[in-house]
Structure formats: structure tokens, C-alpha cells
Amino acid sequence: MLKEISVKVNGVEHVAKVEPRTLLIHMLRDQLGLTGAHIGCVVGKCGACTVLWQGRAVKSCLVFAVQTRGTEITTIEGLAQNGGLHPIQQAFWDADAAECGYCTPGMIMAAYALLSKNPLPTESDIKQAIAGNLCRCTGYRNIVEAIKKAADRITGENTRA
């Protein structure tokens, strides 16, 4: 019962053959080779699978691939431009915001979604935005700092505390 669907991922059209029950995370990882989005839990709680779907941060383990036909998805692989890190990625590096790195792509996508809508978030806004992304290593402090740093750099001003 395979369906053929066409979906744009990181600006590139792809055609994939999926079962109705194939989740978006599995299509991305297993068929398109985009393994940046991670699987951390079964139940949609950890956010390691976070990608942007039509510009919105979503947990790709809770979306069926068939739902995305004809739409646009952005994954972590789509952030770097011209071989250089996106400012959010650079800020994560500079702020030591990754330890094992498992939650990191999801965190960065959630941050990307936040900064697209709210370029000067408060610390409270940042914590709200990443509430759906669990990290077992860092204690979140450096992640929050990284996002503040990224916001500063992207807008070129100081973030209000």
C-alpha cells in the first residue's frame, strides 16, 4: 500500500514511496538520508525530532509522511548556508550548548522557529520556546545563552534580559 509523494525538503524536491503509517521522521532519516533529526522517545515528548513544517516547529515523529505531500520542510541540514554555520549553530558552538549533541538539532530548529517570529526574545520567551525539547546533559543553561547570543548576533542589538 505504498503511496508516492512529492515533498520539498530544504529547498529540494524529493519523491518518496511511503506507507500511510510511515512517520515523517522515518521518511527523512531512512529514505532521504537526513539523519540530523533524531528519535529520542516513542511518544512525542522529547522534541529531538523537531523540524519546521510550513515554517512551524513540529515533532516529526507525530506527523505521517503522507500528510506532507506538496509542502515544505526544513531540517537542521537546511540551516547552514554556503558551507558556513547558521548564526544559531555558531552560537551553540560558542556557548558550549551541546554535550552529547542528541537534542541539539531539535533545539536549534525550535530556536530557529522562535527567532523567525520573535527576533528579540526574553529569557522567558526562550524557555517557553524550548519547553518541548528535552536535554539530559546540559541543564539547559548554555542552550538558553546560545539562543540569546544568536538573537543578538542576528539582529545586531542587545537582547533585553
Added chain:
Amino acid sequence: MYPAAFEYLEPASLQQAVEFLGERGEDARILAGGQSLVPLMKLRLARPKYLIDLNRVAGLDHIEVRDGSLVLGALARHADIESSPIVRRTIPLLPQALRRLGDCQVRNLGSVGGAVVEADPAGDWGPLILALNARIKCLGPRGEREIEAGDFFTFAYSTALQADELVREIVIPIPNQPVLGEYVKLERIAGDFAVASVALQADIDSDGICRDVGIGLAGAGACPLKAIEAENLLRGSRLSPELIERAGRELEARANPISDLRGSAEYKKEVLRVIFARAMEQIIARRS
């Protein structure tokens, strides 16, 4: 980990969705935001043979004012309701409350229709529609009908919907006077379901008389509960600490929570009394 196999149906219209549902009844589930259904399917606690995807059906995601009511299409996403200027203007309780529902990703896809149908004893929308005296408009092969929020929840995760009916809209009466809304939710971790929560909408005049009030509770039993007795105590009376305390005790007495991993029944009863008092305090403070 992987849902059991199913046939995926894409209705071209609401009418076709109703036909599909009518033909397949118990074997079919509606796919809206999927934020509750898909985890259940991945755990194989739900194994529908058919999934009817409503996400591309036109005319289901509206957020508008119609005939003195705020009307939410069943597929209106929590995030869009939260950020809607129409909602902020008419029912201020909603944007405040929806900030506490799940997390950003869940709010981006999750729908009001899906949430009310999931009928979680600890979900956020239950108390909200009860406090707001909402009406749920449903559609099935036998036509359209309206169910009052107070009659909608029948048991944990169960509603008055028949197997071949779907929710089309939620209709929330817009109060004639400016009202204040307060949602207080106790949760153990961010984005979780509530240990207990209180949704409060109140119309308090300049003399401190409570002209009207709506109170909905989560974590107060197998179903979300409307605190009717507490409402009756407050309605028409001047708000005093003693009256609020009495209303809180009434509310606590009527609650019949389930002991579970979020807390014992005794604990939840006490929580309800405390957060009700907190909600009232906050509303009164904002009035002054």
C-alpha cells in the same frame, strides 16, 4: 514504535469526511493535529483500520465572531487561537490558558476539536469550554446537532459523540460586559497535563459584585468538571475572602479526583482549592 498499518483516506470535503466516517464508524479515526492520536497509535493503544485526514478539508480552521459568539473551527490550532487578536479581544481567558497547553510544537499542530474529543481528565480545553459555557457543534450522517459543554464529557477519554460523528465547531458566547479570565494550572513538568487546573471567567462590577462567573476544573474526576455549586455561591454576591473560601471548600468537596501518577485524590482536592483561591486572587487584583 510504528503504528499498525491503516488505510489513509483524504476526504475532499466535510460532507465526504462524514460519509467516510458513516461507512466505517468504529474502525475509523479522525486525524486532526495528531498530537494525542499519533502517540496512541505508536504505542498501538489505538489501531484504527482507517484514518480520515481532515487537515486539507476547507472550512474547518476558522476563528471568527458570528452572532455574538466566538466560533472556533474544529481544526483551529491552539497556537493560532492563542495568537488571534479576535480571541484576545473577546475571550481573554483563552490566550492566557493556551500558553500553558503542551509546548510550541504541540500547539502548532494540535487542534481544539481534537483536544475536546480526546476528553482528557487532565487536559486544558475541558475546563475552558466548561467555564465558557461553550456549545459543541457536531456533524454526522443524521445531520448536525449541538451539545452543551456540560453534557459533552461522559467519562475519561469519552464524549457524547457517536462513533460516526465528528466535531465541526466550538461556539463560545461572548459576554455582554467586559470579563476577566484566569487559568491556573499545576503541572509537574513544563508542557505536561495538569495535576489539576482551574479555568475562571468572571464579570465583576465596580462594587465588587460578581455578576457572572464560569468555573471549569481539570484533575477533578474522570471528566473535566464544571464547578456549578461554587459558581452559584459566587454569582450575584459581593466577593469577600470568606465567600471565596466557602466557594473553594464547596469546589473541593464536589471534586472526585482519580489517584494516579500525577497525585493522590486527596492531594488533587487540596490543590484545586488552593489554585481556585489563587485564580480568584489574581482576577481581583487585576480588577483593581
